[in-house]
Amino acid sequence: MPDPILSVRKAVKTYGAFHALNDVDLDIREGEFLTLLGPSGSGKTTLLSVIAGFTPLTSGSVHARGGDISRLPPEKRGFAMVFQGYALFPTMTVAENVAYPLRVRQWKRQDISDRVAECLDLVQMAQFADRMPSQLSGGQQQRIALARSLSFKPDILLLDEPLSALDKKLRADLQWELKALHDRLGVTFVYVTHDQEEALSMSDRIVILNDGQIQQQGAPDDLYNWPRTEFVASFLGKSNFINSVVLKGADGTLKAQAGGHEFPIEDHNGTAVSGETCLALRPERIRLGAPGAEMFEGRVRQISYLGERCQVLVDHAEFGEILVSHPTWHVDIRPEPHLNVSFGWERGACVPLLSA
Amino acid sequence: MNEKLHYWMLALPALAVMIVFYIWPVLNIWGISVTEPSTGLDNYTRMFDSNAVRVSFVLTFRIAAVTTIMCLLLGYVLAYTISNFATRVTPLMLGLVLLPFWVSVLVRSFAWIVLLGRSGLVNDALIDTGLITSPIRIMHNELGVLIAMVHVMLPFAVLPMLTNMRGIDDSYVKAARGLGASEWRAFREVYFPQTLPGVFSGGLLVFVLSLGFYITPALLGGGRVMMISEYITYQIQEFLNWGLGAALSVALLVATALVLLVAGRFVNLRKTFLERG
Numbered sequence: 285m286p287d288p289i290l291s292v293r294k295a296v297k298t299y300g301a302f303h304a305l306n307d308v309d310l311d312i313r314e315g316e317f318l319t320l321l322g323p324s325g326s327g328k329t330t331l332l333s334v335i336a337g338f339t340p341l342t343s344g345s346v347h348a349r350g351g352d353i354s355r356l357p358p359e360k361r362g363f364a365m366v367f368q369g370y371a372l373f374p375t376m377t378v379a380e381n382v383a384y385p386l387r388v389r390q391w392k393r394q395d396i397s398d399r400v401a402e403c404l405d406l407v408q409m410a411q412f413a414d415r416m417p418s419q420l421s422g423g424q425q426q427r428i429a430l431a432r433s434l435s436f437k438p439d440i441l442l443l444d445e446p447l448s449a450l451d452k453k454l455r456a457d458l459q460w461e462l463k464a465l466h467d468r469l470g471v472t473f474v475y476v477t478h479d480q481e482e483a484l485s486m487s488d489r490i491v492i493l494n495d496g497q498i499q500q501q502g503a504p505d506d507l508y509n510w511p512r513t514e515f516v517a518s519f520l521g522k523s524n525f526i527n528s529v530v531l532k533g534a535d536g537t538l539k540a541q542a543g544g545h546e547f548p549i550e551d552h553n554g555t556a557v558s559g560e561t562c563l564a565l566r567p568e569r570i571r572l573g574a575p576g577a578e579m580f581e582g583r584v585r586q587i588s589y590l591g592e593r594c595q596v597l598v599d600h601a602e603f604g605e606i607l608v609s610h611p612t613w614h615v616d617i618r619p620e621p622h623l624n625v626s627f628g629w630e631r632g633a634c635v636p637l638l639s640a
Numbered sequence: 641m642n643e644k645l646h647y648w649m650l651a652l653p654a655l656a657v658m659i660v661f662y663i664w665p666v667l668n669i670w671g672i673s674v675t676e677p678s679t680g681l682d683n684y685t686r687m688f689d690s691n692a693v694r695v696s697f698v699l700t701f702r703i704a705a706v707t708t709i710m711c712l713l714l715g716y717v718l719a720y721t722i723s724n725f726a727t728r729v730t731p732l733m734l735g736l737v738l739l740p741f742w743v744s745v746l747v748r749s750f751a752w753i754v755l756l757g758r759s760g761l762v763n764d765a766l767i768d769t770g771l772i773t774s775p776i777r778i779m780h781n782e783l784g785v786l787i788a789m790v791h792v793m794l795p796f797a798v799l800p801m802l803t804n805m806r807g808i809d810d811s812y813v814k815a816a817r818g819l820g821a822s823e824w825r826a827f828r829e830v831y832f833p834q835t836l837p838g839v840f841s842g843g844l845l846v847f848v849l850s851l852g853f854y855i856t857p858a859l860l861g862g863g864r865v866m867m868i869s870e871y872i873t874y875q876i877q878e879f880l881n882w883g884l885g886a887a888l889s890v891a892l893l894v895a896t897a898l899v900l901l902v903a904g905r906f907v908n909l910r911k912t913f914l915e916r917g
């Protein structure tokens with residue numbers, strides 16, 4: 285792995301006795317789209333603000349390629365931050381806003397106006413150059429905030445829930461645009477959100493935060509398929525949880541016993557230990573069949589139709605309620621309430637979790 | 641009955657009081673200024689020719705201007721501190737700003753006399769510490785008037801600025817710094833321009849109030865610093881010169897109106913006088 289463009293080491297931030305960040309270690313790679321994902325109050329903004337230099341750490345450090353930057357003021361770090369409320373300067377026009385970081389850096393007049401035009405083009409806002417920020421819609425303001433942050437070619441762009449104030453449709457459009465912008469410019473993005481779909485669809489890598497600690501980090505599909513903890517499994521998508529006993533075979537293969545059956549499991553994270561273990565199971569990985577066709581027997585309690593798929597709640601004597609996401613185009617079985625069904629899954633569908 | 645009539649009925653008592661006790665007397669003063677002692681514009685020609693009147697007007701505008709500038713300088717720092725450094729003492733500071741509103745101007749002015757007099761606290765303290773040997777004059781002159789005026793007017797400058805500053809999110813300055821501006825530059829180019837409406841409001845309020853202010857200049861000036869309100873009182877009480885007194889009042893009214901008219905081009909007057917927080 286190449287040198288990280290930025291590293292956070294053993295970062296702790298306390299407010300009184302409260303730990304907003306608790307021993308966070310994070311490496312950011314050059315050019316990646318990194319997302320900080322977590323529930324409200326998990327410390328996402330705090331971490332971003334520590335990287336930007338607005339919040340001093342209680343202990344720990346932040347390193348860039350040049351060395352320790354923990355004590356450097358924000359203006360010397362060369363990162364740009366896009367705020368949730370955009371923070372466009374209300375006393376300046378759109379063009380002056382975009383020119384601001386260049387003016388601060390004492391660029392030449394002509395270079396500034398060229399670059400401003402270029403950046404406004406980039407976000408398709410060229411015709412709004414002379415407006416005041418208050419005359420723009422939320423989505424337009426967001427684009428200007430982006431243009432302003434990108435104009436001085438920062439090493440890292442920090443974005444704190446930049447789309448959360450926009451309506452759903454506009455959000456989806458801007459997600460595509462942001463992603464395209466990232467791919468085109470090759471700037472490192474550190475993106476904060478509490479929306480798991482946004483995180484999954486945009487990121488190269490996701491870092492999941494909870495209570496000021498990193499729960500797990502990895503590529504979106506990695507995190508989705510191989511959650512390490514119950515928190516990650518339930519925060520990123522939906523999961524069923526099954527109590528089982530894991531047995532390690534002499535050849536290293538793993539088996540789990542649950543519901544009176546024994547089935548093989550895979551240990552992608554290397555966290556499984558013998559003994560009582562909770563397994564996470566994604567609803568869409570479960571197959572439904574006629575009674576007797578699959579390993580476990582159950583009875584349909586409730587169905588909710590969602591178009592391409594339907595959510596089926598199946599009661600099982602030992603597991604309790606199992607949520608199945610069943611394709612509606614499936615012709616072999618059409619679940620309906622009170623129908624007896626059987627269900628099962630492929631090897632690898634059950635993920636052993638770290639015991640709490 | 642239509643709704644408009646309702647509103648008028650509600651406003652009627654206050655309106656009646658205004659007309660009987662304010663508008664009517666003011667109109668009378670206009671009348672007196674052109675009828676006493678003889679009909680015509682004599683009072684106005686006398687006023688424009690009088691050196692003493694000119695001196696008093698210049699003095700009034702100078703004191704009002706200096707008071708305004710001092711209040712804005714002191715008030716800006718105070719408002720900035722209160723709104724940007726939230727600590728446990730913030731409510732206390734706010735309380736101290738508002739406190740003078742509950743103490744009569746008369747009491748506060750007398751308090752300054754106690755402090756600034758020949759054998760007042762300030763002089764005593766300076767003599768005791770050996771910094772001076774005989775009392776210095778800090779009262780019954782322009783300096784004394786200014787000190788007390790700044791004190792009396794300060795809350796009027798602070799409150800509009802405070803309201804304005806509290807509405808400015810700290811993300812603007814953060815954004816500016818993130819974009820490369822130093823702390824000072826971010827303040828100067830991003831924060832300060834946003835506080836200008838508050839500065840103008842506070843300044844205008846202090847200036848207009850100072851122009852017609854009576855009690856404090858009269859007490860602290862001791863008859864030696866004759867601002868226009870005191871000059872008017874003097875003409876009427878000492879010389880029973882109603883005509884000239886009335887003409888001077890009209891002049892002050894017109895001057896104040898002119899100030900507001902000019903200011904109205906830069907400041908939202910409605911906001912300044914009606915929506916103070």
Ligand SMILES: Nc1ncnc2c1ncn2[C@@H]1O[C@H](COP(=O)(O)OP(=O)(O)OP(=O)(O)O)[C@@H](O)[C@H]1O
Nearest residue numbers: 299303304322323324325326327328329330331478
């Ligand atoms: N200045 C402060 N003083 C005291 N506590 C603070 C301060 N700033 C943040 N906190 C606390 O630190 C925790 C983390 O805050 P942070 O803003 O990082 O959360 P977040 O993950 O960004 O949440 P959200 O999704 O709601 O924005 C919160 O519990 C918050 O109350």
Ligand SMILES: [Mg+2]
Nearest residue numbers: 328329330444
């Ligand atoms: Mg936040």
